[in-house]
Amino acid sequence: MRLSLRFIVPLALALAAIAYAVVPLVDQLTLKWFMRDLEIRSTLIAAAVQEPLQELVLGGTKAKVLRFFNKMTQDERLYAVGFCDAAQGRLVTTQAFPPDLNCKALDAFLARPTHLLPSAQGPLHVSVQGIEAEGESLGRLVLVHDMSFVQRRSEETKRYVFYFFVGLGAIVSMITVIIAQLSWRGWVQGMRALLRGEGLLRPAERINLPELRPLARDLRTLIRDLETEYRPRDESQITWSPEALKRILREDLKGEDIIVVSNREPYIHVQRGDTVEVRRPASGLVTALEPVMRACSGVWIAHGDGSADRQTVDRNDRVAVPPEHPAYQLRRVWLTKEEEAGYYYGFANEGLWPLCHIAHVRPTFRTGDWNQYAAVNRTFARAVQEEARTNAPIVLVQDYHFALLPRMIRELLPRATIITFWHIPWPNPEAFAICPWRAELVDGLLGSSILGFHTQFHCNNFLDTVDRQLEARVDRELFEVSYRGQPTAVKRYPISIEWPPSDDVMRESVEECRSRVRRRHGLGPHHAVGVGVDRMDYTKGILERFNAIERLLEIEPRWIGTFSFIQIAAPSRSSIEQYQDFEVHVRALALRINARFEAGDCPPIILKVEHHGPQDVYEHYRAADLCFVSSLHDGMNLVAKEFVASRDDERGVLILSQFTGASRELPEALIVNPYDIDQCAAAMHVALTMPLSEQRNRMRLMRGLIQEFNVYRWAGRMLLDASNMRVRGRLMTAETARSAAGR
Numbered sequence: 001m002r003l004s005l006r007f008i009v010p011l012a013l014a015l016a017a018i019a020y021a022v023v024p025l026v027d028q029l030t031l032k033w034f035m036r037d038l039e040i041r042s043t044l045i046a047a048a049v050q051e052p053l054q055e056l057v058l059g060g061t062k063a064k065v066l067r068f069f070n071k072m073t074q075d076e077r078l079y080a081v082g083f084c085d086a087a088q089g090r091l092v093t094t095q096a097f098p099p100d101l102n103c104k105a106l107d108a109f110l111a112r113p114t115h116l117l118p119s120a121q122g123p124l125h126v127s128v129q130g131i132e133a134e135g136e137s138l139g140r141l142v143l144v145h146d147m148s149f150v151q152r153r154s155e156e157t158k159r160y161v162f163y164f165f166v167g168l169g170a171i172v173s174m175i176t177v178i179i180a181q182l183s184w185r186g187w188v189q190g191m192r193a194l195l196r197g198e199g200l201l202r203p204a205e206r207i208n209l210p211e212l213r214p215l216a217r218d219l220r221t222l223i224r225d226l227e228t229e230y231r232p233r234d235e236s237q238i239t240w241s242p243e244a245l246k247r248i249l250r251e252d253l254k255g256e257d258i259i260v261v262s263n264r265e266p267y268i269h270v271q272r273g274d275t276v277e278v279r280r281p282a283s284g285l286v287t288a289l290e291p292v293m294r295a296c297s298g299v300w301i302a303h304g305d306g307s308a309d310r311q312t313v314d315r316n317d318r319v320a321v322p323p324e325h326p327a328y329q330l331r332r333v334w335l336t337k338e339e340e341a342g343y344y345y346g347f348a349n350e351g352l353w354p355l356c357h358i359a360h361v362r363p364t365f366r367t368g369d370w371n372q373y374a375a376v377n378r379t380f381a382r383a384v385q386e387e388a389r390t391n392a393p394i395v396l397v398q399d400y401h402f403a404l405l406p407r408m409i410r411e412l413l414p415r416a417t418i419i420t421f422w423h424i425p426w427p428n429p430e431a432f433a434i435c436p437w438r439a440e441l442v443d444g445l446l447g448s449s450i451l452g453f454h455t456q457f458h459c460n461n462f463l464d465t466v467d468r469q470l471e472a473r474v475d476r477e478l479f480e481v482s483y484r485g486q487p488t489a490v491k492r493y494p495i496s497i498e499w500p501p502s503d504d505v506m507r508e509s510v511e512e513c514r515s516r517v518r519r520r521h522g523l524g525p526h527h528a529v530g531v532g533v534d535r536m537d538y539t540k541g542i543l544e545r546f547n548a549i550e551r552l553l554e555i556e557p558r559w560i561g562t563f564s565f566i567q568i569a570a571p572s573r574s575s576i577e578q579y580q581d582f583e584v585h586v587r588a589l590a591l592r593i594n595a596r597f598e599a600g601d602c603p604p605i606i607l608k609v610e611h612h613g614p615q616d617v618y619e620h621y622r623a624a625d626l627c628f629v630s631s632l633h634d635g636m637n638l639v640a641k642e643f644v645a646s647r648d649d650e651r652g653v654l655i656l657s658q659f660t661g662a663s664r665e666l667p668e669a670l671i672v673n674p675y676d677i678d679q680c681a682a683a684m685h686v687a688l689t690m691p692l693s694e695q696r697n698r699m700r701l702m703r704g705l706i707q708e709f710n711v712y713r714w715a716g717r718m719l720l721d722a723s724n725m726r727v728r729g730r731l732m733t734a735e736t737a738r739s740a741a742g743r
Ligand code: F6P
Pocket: 263, 264, 282, 283, 284, 285, 286, 399, 423, 424, 535, 572, 573
């Protein structure tokens, strides 16, 4: 039934088109063509007979003219000929000449010399041509052509056109039917069915061919893998940008959403009197991840601790950020004061932070804190489950606040791809062993698909720790741990920053920044300025830095009154006693050094213990002659990279602690041991006197590195690895199923 419809409908349409459009069109066209043909013919005949006719009219008799005309009508198409004498108005005609046409009637032809006349044997074409001699009109020659042949030819043409279109309609109908058959029922469907493992035929006609199923499975996997493989896999060939990340998400990860989890939120809403302010926290993690999330969209889950955070979210606890151009969702998780105290201040920052940094502050571990830590990790795991739109989301777990979270997510969403990044150092196994919950922490982290650290050293330390703590298979060649039947790749991903830096922070010229910062602090235009930007944290080596400044002024007194160091220190974790003590020490040391070396209005140390937004921070970077990063231990330290990125003038010198991850990537900085006060003082002197050409050479190399290894590459490498892992996972599942079926 369907088949006949598919054949008949196009055919009927073709026939209707012939009857109502093609045939009348063909009729009109053939008539037009023959009319034009006859007009040309008549003009030619008139031109040819002009001379003999002149002679006959002027000198001959009517009989001679008639004889001449009879000869002319031997041409089968010339039906009749007549001549109307201009002088006497007499008409000489051959026999068949239409009787109604007399000289008078011919006057009507003057305006249009060609006419169609009906007659018994069919239409006649009448053409009237003037005959002149020496500029005087002798009369009018009338040529009458028989048009019946036109009708005959038109009939023939119509017949051929009809047959042609019927044939064409039939062919089109056949092709339609064949294509429909092929695509709707034929091999396309069969192929699809095969790929679904259903065999080649329609369900009703399906023959059970179990031997085809493994083939279909392999084919399916192969197609998917080929899709992934044919993309550029060599990360060094990719231009790392937000677009590159979007492409990876779209193509390699099939548009899967990203869920980021961190303790610190990227935007904090704070009540200031009657208004709500938005703040960007001082956090390396936020600096790195925020541009990544702007590129990837998705959801960022974090602790909402701003005083106006609750009033700015919707009923799902979400707010779209960045506030100016929303690009992703910030999902806030609320914690009680007790939870925050135990999980964040207690276990994370009094326990794990000093444990991992080994900065001579003893870690404190309390069972109550541990319980809160586990409970809060559980709360975030539920938030991840709520935010996941598929059962295999890509979750980026951030930092030491969430060591238990990967395992908890794995339990709730077994097919999730969990990428955990540990932003701080991982200590050696002996140091880590003092934690009472060391095994639980490592077990939790091994719920991850990928576990990332900034340096190879930290990856090694982690594998050593696993070896020591758990019954797991550690593959040191692949850097992979197999535990509880599931692999975790342990890899080095040195974090970085957005490149190029956003216009918002680079708007003012270096010159403007230099003069503005100097004016603000009452310093002369040529006053040498150093800068330090940190959270007020004992791991940052701020005391060591100040000691080095004091030493510089001792050994190179020419810098007294000509050099000042601006230390920006964002208040941090101030409910922790060690942080309070640390701030007291920092303030006291700055006061003491300033009192000792103050010359006029130019203190050697300008200490600013307050929050600074990114614009302020970059203004200081661009104003400074040197930037001093003296961390006693730091996973990476993005201040170092930000300083370099900010200096598009290729000036300024970076002094960098050898205990930062950044020192592995930026050897062109002046690398120092922050505990070696003399060395640091000497480095400051070298920096302040370094020729501009050397500053430029060093800056260029460092800028090139950051440009090439920007934060998009950091995130992109993890996402590419995750994508490969998902492909491998699918292959392994297929393989396992095949072997199970073969058994
Ligand atoms: O750099 C380590 C780090 O923990 C980041 O991961 C974090 O964002 C930053 O320090 C700031 O710490 P906090 O979030 O406790 O203020």
